[in-house]
Amino acid sequence: xxxxxxxxxxxxxxxxxxxxxxxxxxxxxxxxxxxxxxxxxxxxxxxxxxxxxxxxxxxxxxxxxxxxxxxxxxxxxxxxxxxxxxxxxxxxxxxxxxxxxxxxxxxxxxxxxxxxxxxxxxxxxxxxxxxxxxxxxxxxxxxxxxxxxxxxxxxxxxxxxxxxxxxxxxx
Numbered sequence: 742x743x744x745x746x747x748x749x750x751x752x753x754x755x756x757x758x759x760x761x762x763x764x765x766x767x768x769x770x771x772x773x774x775x776x777x778x779x780x781x782x783x784x785x786x787x788x789x790x791x792x793x794x795x796x797x798x799x800x801x802x803x804x805x806x807x808x809x810x811x812x813x814x815x816x817x818x819x820x821x822x823x824x825x826x827x828x829x830x831x832x833x834x835x836x837x838x839x840x841x842x843x844x845x846x847x848x849x850x851x852x853x854x855x856x857x858x859x860x861x862x863x864x865x866x867x868x869x870x871x872x873x874x875x876x877x878x879x880x881x882x883x884x885x886x887x888x889x890x891x892x893x894x895x896x897x898x899x900x901x902x903x904x905x906x907x908x909x910x911x912x
Contacts, residue, residue, distance in 0.1 A: 770825070770826070770831075774841050774842055774844065774845050777825075777842055778846045779844075780825050781821065781845065781848075781849040784820075784821050785816065788816050788820075791814065792811040792812055792813060793811075793812040793813075793814050794811060795810045796808075797809075797821065815871065816853040816857065817874075818832065818850065821853065840899065854875065857875060858875060
């Protein structure tokens with residue numbers, strides 16, 4: 742019988758059995774920032790080396806052939822997390838729990854943002870999808886010249902018609 746238990750097999754009062762563990766909690770996935778840096782860089786390399794392919798038909802002298810054209814694969818935090826075998830919640834948690842990893846997390850997120858932004862700017866990725874993903878929007882100012890906004894329910898039919906016509910002309 743263990744010294745931590747009484748004659749009935751119960752833990753003795755004041756027992757601190759949990760301190761007998763060799764470690765507390767799960768072992769961290771990345772022991773240090775350098776390990777995370779290496780793993781992120783490996784994902785970025787994998788992303789470049791494994792493009793998506795589009796099957797594109799080409800016709801020449803009446804013969805149609807299908808060619809597989811390389812397409813840029815957009816990097817994402819979700820795909821990075823899958824590659825690293827960590828949950829996205831864990832990734833976000835590291836921002837507050839692992840101050841040693843914050844510079845690497847910031848760097849990785851910047852790389853992903855720039856890759857998507859520049860890929861969309863060069864028409865290598867769908868600009869509309871990437872703009873939404875990055876939170877970019879083409880906003881129109883609907884305020885009046887005095888800076889106030891008039892809800893449409895308070896506008897006259899003539900005012901609403903003028904907005905519709907102005908919008909049609911801008912397209």
